[in-house]
Amino acid sequence: MTRIYFFPGQGSQTVGMGEGIFDRFPEQVAIADAELGYSVPTLCLRDPSNQLNQTRFTQPALFVVNALSFLNHLFETGKLPGIVAGHSLGEYNALFAAGVFDFQTGVKLVKQRANLMARASGGGMAAVVGLLPDQIRQALGAAALSSIDIANLNSRTQTVISGPAKDLETSQTILEQAGAQLFKRLPVSAAFHSRYMAEAEHDFGVFLESFVFAEPRIPVISNVTARLHDSSKIKQMLARQITQPVRWTESMQWLLRQPGPEFLELGPGNVLTGLMRRIKMETQPLPAHGDRVST
Amino acid sequence: MMKKMIWMFAGQGAQYYQMGRELYEREPVFRQFMERADHLVRELINESLLDVIYRHRANRFEPFRRLLHTHPAILIFECAIAEVLVRRGLRPDYLLGYSLGEYACLVLSGAISFEEALVALIKQAELVEYCVPCGQMLAILDSADLIDRHPEAFRRCVPVAYNSPRNFVVSAPTEALTQLQQFLKARGILFVELPVDYPFHTPQIDLLRTVSEAILSRVRLSSLQIPIITAEQGGFLNKPSAKHLWDVTRNLVDFAKTIRQLEASGPYLYVDLGPSGSMATAVKYNLNRASQSEFLIVSSPFGHEGKNLESLLEKRAASLRTANSFRVENPGSTGRPDGSCH
Numbered sequence: 001m002t003r004i005y006f007f008p009g010q011g012s013q014t015v016g017m018g019e020g021i022f023d024r025f026p027e028q029v030a031i032a033d034a035e036l037g038y039s040v041p042t043l044c045l046r047d048p049s050n051q052l053n054q055t056r057f058t059q060p061a062l063f064v065v066n067a068l069s070f071l072n073h074l075f076e077t078g079k080l081p082g083i084v085a086g087h088s089l090g091e092y093n094a095l096f097a098a099g100v101f102d103f104q105t106g107v108k109l110v111k112q113r114a115n116l117m118a119r120a121s122g123g124g125m126a127a128v129v130g131l132l133p134d135q136i137r138q139a140l141g142a143a144a145l146s147s148i149d150i151a152n153l154n155s156r157t158q159t160v161i162s163g164p165a166k167d168l169e170t171s172q173t174i175l176e177q178a179g180a181q182l183f184k185r186l187p188v189s190a191a192f193h194s195r196y197m198a199e200a201e202h203d204f205g206v207f208l209e210s211f212v213f214a215e216p217r218i219p220v221i222s223n224v225t226a227r228l229h230d231s232s233k234i235k236q237m238l239a240r241q242i243t244q245p246v247r248w249t250e251s252m253q254w255l256l257r258q259p260g261p262e263f264l265e266l267g268p269g270n271v272l273t274g275l276m277r278r279i280k281m282e283t284q285p286l287p288a289h290g291d292r293v294s295t
Numbered sequence: 296m297m298k299k300m301i302w303m304f305a306g307q308g309a310q311y312y313q314m315g316r317e318l319y320e321r322e323p324v325f326r327q328f329m330e331r332a333d334h335l336v337r338e339l340i341n342e343s344l345l346d347v348i349y350r351h352r353a354n355r356f357e358p359f360r361r362l363l364h365t366h367p368a369i370l371i372f373e374c375a376i377a378e379v380l381v382r383r384g385l386r387p388d389y390l391l392g393y394s395l396g397e398y399a400c401l402v403l404s405g406a407i408s409f410e411e412a413l414v415a416l417i418k419q420a421e422l423v424e425y426c427v428p429c430g431q432m433l434a435i436l437d438s439a440d441l442i443d444r445h446p447e448a449f450r451r452c453v454p455v456a457y458n459s460p461r462n463f464v465v466s467a468p469t470e471a472l473t474q475l476q477q478f479l480k481a482r483g484i485l486f487v488e489l490p491v492d493y494p495f496h497t498p499q500i501d502l503l504r505t506v507s508e509a510i511l512s513r514v515r516l517s518s519l520q521i522p523i524i525t526a527e528q529g530g531f532l533n534k535p536s537a538k539h540l541w542d543v544t545r546n547l548v549d550f551a552k553t554i555r556q557l558e559a560s561g562p563y564l565y566v567d568l569g570p571s572g573s574m575a576t577a578v579k580y581n582l583n584r585a586s587q588s589e590f591l592i593v594s595s596p597f598g599h600e601g602k603n604l605e606s607l608l609e610k611r612a613a614s615l616r617t618a619n620s621f622r623v624e625n626p627g628s629t630g631r632p633d634g635s636c637h
Contacts, residue, residue, distance in 0.1 A: 003341065025510060027502045028426060071425060074505055078339045078418040080363075103426065219460075 001260040003285075005073075005081040005097060007066045007090035008267045009246075011084050015059050017268035018044045018065040021072050028103055031098070032064045033106045040064050044072070055189055059089050059114035063106055066093040066267035071265055083255065087194035087272060088193070088246050089113075091238070096222065098216035100234060102218075105211060109238075112207050116200040117242065122192025125151055125162045126172070130181030139178035145171055149194035152246040155278045160186065162194035197243045205239035241245035252279045297618040298564040298589065299388040300611070301524070301557075302380075302403070303578075304373045305569025306394030306548075307366075308432065308464075308489035312352060314361045314570040315372055317600045322380050328375035335410060336367055339417050342370055358490035362390065365490070366420035367413055369570065373399035374409055376568045376593055383608055389568075391524040393550060393574060394456075394495070397543045405520040406535045416511050419503075419544075423493050426502050430494030431472045432464055436485040439463040448478040456548040460581035464548075466494040500545055507544065511537035518561035519549070527555045550574070554581040562587035566607060570594050 022029050022041040032040050042125065043052060044061050051057040060138065060199045066086075074080070086094035093119050096106045128136060133150060136159055137175070140148050152160035161171065174185045192246065195290055222229045222237045226247035229237065265272045315624050318325040333345045340363060347364045359365055373396065375462040392400035398416060401407045435441065438461055442449045451471035456464040467475070477484050494500060516535045529552040554577075555562065565588060567575035572592035581587055591610070593603045 003631065023505055023584045026505050071506070074418060074421045074425075075510060078414050080340050080421060099424065189358060246504065 001218070001256040001262060002082045002255075003079060004083045004085065004255055004258070004261055004263050005070065006084070006092075006263060006267060007070070007086035007093035007097075007267050008265065009086065009088035009090040009270050010055065010058050010062065010192075012050055012185070012269040013044075013062050013065075013269060014268055015047045016045060017061075018068060020047070021068045021126065022108060024072060025068050026069060026076065027226070031104050032060070034137055034252045035104060036060050036111060036265070049269050054118065056114050056118040057259065059117075060107060062089055062267065063092055063110040066090060067096055067103055067106060069266040069268075070097050073264075081130060081218055083221065083258065086223075086253055087248060088223060088241070088273075090267065091221075091223050091241065093267070095216070095229075095234070095238075098218040098220040100213050100216050100220070101211065109211070110187045111206070113200075113204055115201050115243070116207075117192060118189060120190035120200055123163060123194070123196045124165045124168050124170050125160055125184070125192060126176055127154075127184045127185040127186060128159050128161060128180050129184075129209045129240050130157055131159070131175060131179055132156055132191050134238055135178060136161065136175060139174050140171060143170075143174045145174060149196075149233070149268075150245045151193035153249045155249050155275055158275070158278065160193075162196065164191070166194070166240065187257050193241075193243065193245055195243060199240050202240040203233050204242060205235070208235040208239060211235070221251045221255070223251070224246060224290035230243060248275065249279055252276055256280065256283065296571070297614045298562050299457065300385070300564045300566060301389045302387040302575045303391040303565055303567050304393065304396030304399040305567070305571065306369065306392075306573050307491045307495060308434075309569040309571040310359045310365045310372075310490065311424045311575055311596055312348060312357060313355065313569065314348065314359075314368075315376070315594055316349060318376070318379065318594070318604075319345075320420075321597055322379055322604075324379045324518055326373045327555075329371060332367075332371040332375070332409075332413060335413060335456075336371075336417065337489075339414070340421075344371070345544060358489045360492055362420045362424055362493060363417075369395055370398050370402075370413060370416055371593075372570055373568055374402055377403050379616050380593075380607075382573045383604075385607065385608070385611060387521060389522050389524055389525065390555070391565075392543070392590075393526045393569075394541065394543060394548050396569060397523070397525060397527070399538075400523045400566075400615045401516075401519075401535055401540075404523055405519060406517050406523075407453070407514055410508075410516050413512050415514050415540075418509060422499075422503055422506055422510075426467070426506075427493050427500060428502075429492050429500060430468050430497070432466045432489040433472055433475065434458070434462060434464045434487045434489055436462055436477065440485070445478070448475055450474075453494070453497040454547065457492075457551045459551050459575040460582065462529075462577065464489070466497045467587050468499075472628055483545065491524055493626055494546060495544055504541070508537060508541050511540045514540070516577075524553060526550045529556055551581050554578055558582065558586060559590065562589070564575045564588070564610075565590040567592045568594075571596060 082098045084094040086236040148163035150164040220227045223241050224237045224244045322328040322344045336344045390400040398412045402409045403414050452467040524549045529549050550614040565578045572595035575592045576591040578590045594600045
């Protein structure tokens with residue numbers, strides 16, 4: 001049996017998240033509050049100033065809630081994971097769970113990442129359902145729309161694209177004509193996981209240089225490679241992750257090939273659990289081409 | 296007269312790879328206990344503690360440091376050795392716990408189930424690894440008033456244990472200890488770096504206080520069947536409580552005072568059931584010249600656990616024979632060891 005814990009990213013935040021968990025970890029909450037300069041529980045539980053959906057606040061809040069959910073799960077069960085993964089921001093929680101950096105460092109990193117990503121503007125993201133990634137690429141290519149990047153490969157038929165706001169509008173018509181069942185703009189302020197974040201990637205890379213990371217104690221999946229992190233390249237991959245697509249489908253398919261995988265989503269909501277169901281469904285009918293499928 | 300027997304259980308720092316190897320290979324009771332416990336541990340941490348402890352290592356002196364492994368390993372080892380002695384018919388008059396060693400005391404006295412103690416310790420170790428910044432511990436072979444005489448050298452260091460008149464332990468962040476080590480070396484003062492990566496018994500461990508207390512408050516506690524002497528309070532433990540279990544992790548350990556006070560009602564036979572035999576050594580340096588007390592070890596890095604075990608059994612059998620020759624009226628009620636063991 002392989003116990004796999006995964007952590008959600010931006011989009012999973014909701015007012016009320018972390019309820020009942022903050023009280024169990026007041027010492028850790030105090031560390032996060034001091035690092036961020038505001039009260040994380042107030043932001044998460046009441047969001048009085050309507051900030052929770054702003055990237056600058058969303059990311060640190062999610063990191064804290066995911067991390068405390070993980071610690072709380074250890075408190076409840078004592079069960080450590082055998083492998084960890086996280087979607088975009090959630091990868092920071094996976095790295096925390098792997099022991100690569102401590103909680104305070106995690107908050108620092110995510111705070112900076114959020115600030116750099118929030119600084120970008122003029123772009124946006126959209127979820128496209130019902131087309132394969134290649135069909136999306138072909139349709140956009142045929143229409144000579146080269147300004148759109150693939151941002152998240154969430155399942156075979158669920159992809160998120162990133163690009164300039166007006167080109168996203170154009171792409172909607174193109175993709176719907178190509179057969180997309182759903183095209184939905186996401187409430188984010190910039191084109192995350194795309195070439196438009198190059199400056200953030202660069203600045204974050206510089207920021208990361210001053211940190212010392214430990215060897216992972218638990219194997220952890222990289223969004224950029226969809227395979228286990230190479231411990232000598234974690235910082236590099238974290239910087240690249242900002243401009244690269246999240247290869248979630250492949251990551252989950254790789255995890256599904258581990259012996260007796262059992263998944264648990266730690267953090268608010270169950271987006272990743274839903275995606276996992278979809279990925280399994282879309283993967284299973286196909287015969288495995290050379291890939292060992294073990295149960 | 297037969298001396299009252301105290302079983303002593305050591306805490307963090309007493310562990311090393313291959314500990315108990317001879318018993319593991321030759322003593323089925325010990326082996327079975329370790330294997331049953333390992334099964335439970337694997338369910339939680341995804342790896343075998345037996346493999347961690349007993350697998351071959353190129354450097355056999357490599358320190359056994361990782362808390363996730365050492366925390367449960369110490370409890371399991373101590374309970375397994377105690378189980379061997381109990382099955383051979385020995386019964387302690389008192390149990391003495393040094394820090395983490397108190398968990399073994401509480402298990403043996405029937406206050407906590409072994410499984411609950413094990414799970415609580417694993418949870419604690421996991422959370423310490425995620426929440427508490429690393430630190431180190433140094434045992435210093437000198438008088439503890441060294442701290443008062445050189446406060447600047449001990450800056451950011453906290454005394455965490457007094458073991459004997461010339462043996463105390465300090466805990467500190469790693470950077471602070473480097474400085475202290477230089478100071479000690481320059482003065483020719485001997486010290487030993489303990490294989491413990493977290494500053495237990497210091498305010499830094501308070502980062503874990505709320506969740507630790509929550510873990511401990513869920514442990515079901517019963518009354519003590521065998522009296523426990525706690526080195527945290529330097530006397531008898533009246534009633535086990537969640538608060539006491541936290542205090543054992545957080546507060547100073549005054550082993551020297553504990554032994555001094557005990558000696559007033561001695562003599563005793565002190566039996567060290569920790570992995571290293573270091574508590575017996577500490578007892579030795581706390582006894583005054585006139586003391587009739589004795590001390591024994593079962594396990595140490597030098598091995599011979601089997602032989603040590605037999606000499607303990609032989610010693611008890613011999614003193615029992617002496618005791619019985621003075622008390623012929625009711626020989627059956629003295630809790631005699633099973634004669635078949637010899």
